[in-house]
Amino acid sequence: MGVTSRLPYGIRSGRESLQTLLKLAWPHRGALALALLLTLLASAAGLMQPLVARWALDALAGGDRMAGAMLLLAALLLGAVVINGFNAWLQQRIAERVVRQVRRRLAHRLIRLRLAELDRRSPGDLISRATSDSTLLQSAATGGLIALVNGLLTLVGAFALMATIHVGLFAATLGVLVVLALALLFVLPRIRRAVTRAQAAVGEVGSVLDRTLGAIRTVKANGGERRETAAVGTAIERAYQAGLTGARHRAMVSVLSAISVQTAILVVLGLGGFLVTTGGLTLSALIAFLLYVFYLSSPISALTGSLSLLQQGLGAAVRIVEVESMAVEEDVDSPVSTLVVPGPPQIEIQDLQFAYPTRRPALRGVSINVPAGGQTALVGLSGAGKTTLFALLERFYEPDRGRIRLDGRDIAELTRAEVRHLIAYVEQDAPMMDGTIGENLTYGDPKASPDEIAAVLRDARLNDLVDQLEFGLETPVGAHGVALSGGERQRVAIARALLRKPRVLLLDEATAHLDARNELALREVLETVSARCTVLLIAHRLSTVASAEQIMVLEDGIIRATGTHESLLRSDALYRELATTQLLTDAASSPTTR
Numbered sequence: 001m002g003v004t005s006r007l008p009y010g011i012r013s014g015r016e017s018l019q020t021l022l023k024l025a026w027p028h029r030g031a032l033a034l035a036l037l038l039t040l041l042a043s044a045a046g047l048m049q050p051l052v053a054r055w056a057l058d059a060l061a062g063g064d065r066m067a068g069a070m071l072l073l074a075a076l077l078l079g080a081v082v083i084n085g086f087n088a089w090l091q092q093r094i095a096e097r098v099v100r101q102v103r104r105r106l107a108h109r110l111i112r113l114r115l116a117e118l119d120r121r122s123p124g125d126l127i128s129r130a131t132s133d134s135t136l137l138q139s140a141a142t143g144g145l146i147a148l149v150n151g152l153l154t155l156v157g158a159f160a161l162m163a164t165i166h167v168g169l170f171a172a173t174l175g176v177l178v179v180l181a182l183a184l185l186f187v188l189p190r191i192r193r194a195v196t197r198a199q200a201a202v203g204e205v206g207s208v209l210d211r212t213l214g215a216i217r218t219v220k221a222n223g224g225e226r227r228e229t230a231a232v233g234t235a236i237e238r239a240y241q242a243g244l245t246g247a248r249h250r251a252m253v254s255v256l257s258a259i260s261v262q263t264a265i266l267v268v269l270g271l272g273g274f275l276v277t278t279g280g281l282t283l284s285a286l287i288a289f290l291l292y293v294f295y296l297s298s299p300i301s302a303l304t305g306s307l308s309l310l311q312q313g314l315g316a317a318v319r320i321v322e323v324e325s326m327a328v329e330e331d332v333d334s335p336v337s338t339l340v341v342p343g344p345p346q347i348e349i350q351d352l353q354f355a356y357p358t359r360r361p362a363l364r365g366v367s368i369n370v371p372a373g374g375q376t377a378l379v380g381l382s383g384a385g386k387t388t389l390f391a392l393l394e395r396f397y398e399p400d401r402g403r404i405r406l407d408g409r410d411i412a413e414l415t416r417a418e419v420r421h422l423i424a425y426v427e428q429d430a431p432m433m434d435g436t437i438g439e440n441l442t443y444g445d446p447k448a449s450p451d452e453i454a455a456v457l458r459d460a461r462l463n464d465l466v467d468q469l470e471f472g473l474e475t476p477v478g479a480h481g482v483a484l485s486g487g488e489r490q491r492v493a494i495a496r497a498l499l500r501k502p503r504v505l506l507l508d509e510a511t512a513h514l515d516a517r518n519e520l521a522l523r524e525v526l527e528t529v530s531a532r533c534t535v536l537l538i539a540h541r542l543s544t545v546a547s548a549e550q551i552m553v554l555e556d557g558i559i560r561a562t563g564t565h566e567s568l569l570r571s572d573a574l575y576r577e578l579a580t581t582q583l584l585t586d587a588a589s590s591p592t593t594r
């Protein structure tokens with residue numbers, strides 16, 4: 001790490017990307033070795049051709065029959081064609097497998113990324129890494145690697161044969177090619193950087209579109225179409241410019257390799273011609289040597305082509321390596337012991353501190369004691385830290401300091417899978433997953449029985465809604481189905497939470513969109529549920545808050561008062577203010593005013 005971190009970013013990322021590429025190719029080493037063997041066979045067949053041609057020419061000059069040589073030449077040509085055809089299919093298959101493997105791994109990690117990582121990145125950019133970046137790896141991890149090794153071996157083979165014909169001519173050819181190699185050292189890293197830039201810009205296109213389509217009503221209502229189109233346009237332009245730069249560099253590589261081979265031919269022709277006239281070389285040897293120089297264009301273009309291809313792959317691999325370095329929740333797949341907390345637990349929160357990156361602390365030493373069972377309400381002004389407290393209970397984030405204990409067990413010592421198995425959480429916005437209402441209900445407990453589903457439908461007052469729908473529980477909802485109202489979505493989310501029979505139920509403004517009748521019904525359900533489950537709720541409705549046995553007032557990341565509705569009305573100015581202004585909206589239905 002020490003050495004790596006001192007290297008400039010380009011070199012470090014290049015090396016890491018190459019390691020990633022090799023790691024990806026490693027599981028397919030058997031098939032890759034076969035593909036390389038076939039490539040070498042085809043190349044050997046190619047290398048033999050000038051020798052056989054020389055043999056044919058010598059036979060002709062000596063007045064011998066050349067049929068044998070011609071037959072061998074034909075066999076070599078045909079053999080190379082068949083081998084190349086099979087090899088192309090084999091390599092494509094390996095390439096597809098590499099991409100499948102990368103996409104599976106990326107999908108696995110992206111779904112398990114920690115929220116702190118997701119907060120810093122846009123979903124569109126992350127998605128593009130699993131889609132377009134992984135495609136770029138396809139040919140690099142197979143064809144690129146094979147062509148590189150094959151190009152190198154063929155080149156060395158050709159060099160050896162050329163050196164046996166004439167060392168001086170070989171040295172002259174090598175001199176020309178060294179210049180090419182030096183030029184490549186300069187151009188190739190630029191291809192990689194251009195590809196990384198282009199892919200980052202493609203990711204940005206995804207981000208902008210994701211943001212725009214995700215808030216399309218806001219965009220339309222505010223006439224933001226032109227602005228959003230311009231924002232996408234800027235990213236598209238950046239991708240185009242980076243793509244052009246890459247194309248320019250790739251073109252330069254092929255021009256350089258063609259020029260170097262042409263130069264080598266001219267040098268060999270001039271020098272070789274001179275040697276032939278002075279008797280230092282036979283004509284057939286010169287022709288054979290020249291055929292090798294002509295032949296060199298094939299491994300050289302394979303080599304330079306594979307190097308550009310590899311640079312493209314490496315450029316994309318940089319972005320894939322980044323995903324590898326993002327923190328994931330490793331313990332969400334671990335087995336869950338249902339006995340961790342047998343009944344509704346007492347929740348003990350001690351000196352909890354937490355700050356989002358680049359923000360002032362959202363929680364500044366919260367200590368509370370939530371009794372086992374029963375309902376506890378959290379109230380406070382917007383931004384006080386209520387949702388953040390729930391996020392820490394769910395272990396979406398880890399606290400900077402302090403502990404949360406469930407029945408004396410520190411949740412940091414439980415796996416996230418265990419913590420989340422114990423807790424059901426109804427979010428503020430209650431989004432629907434794409435699928436049917438039934439699938440949305442059973443998302444947390446796919447094995448729920450029809451009776452259990454019927455019970456939660458009753459509890460969440462969803463019966464009427466489901467009965468009205470043509471396909472009942474099979475009705476699709478979400479982006480591709482029936483659009484549910486805010487209140488309906490909340491009731492589905494509550495039903496889903498109840499179906500999981502949690503030990504702890506977190507409700508984050510879960511009644512905000514409910515009408516008075518449904519809210520009253522839900523309060524009765526919570527009354528029953530809280531006998532077997534510790535309910536912690538954030539609410540802005542006086543009716544919901546006042547029915548809680550304990551109320552905590554959170555202000556600017558700290559608990560400023562705890563008590564019952566009546567005691568807080570007497571003792572806490574902020575609660576009194578909240579109760580008479582913010583919470584007053586439905587005072588008519590509050591138990592205290594009824």
Ligand SMILES: Nc1ncnc2c1ncn2[C@@H]1O[C@H](COP(=O)(O)OP(=O)(O)OP(=O)(O)O)[C@@H](O)[C@H]1O
Pocket residue numbers: 119356357359362380381382383384385386387388389
């Ligand atoms: N993902 C996040 N990244 C950065 N800051 C955040 C994030 N989520 C919340 N915050 C900030 O943390 C503070 C506490 O937010 P939190 O959502 O916990 O408040 P809240 O009491 O639930 O508010 P509300 O009643 O409006 O939902 C706020 O200043 C908020 O802007």
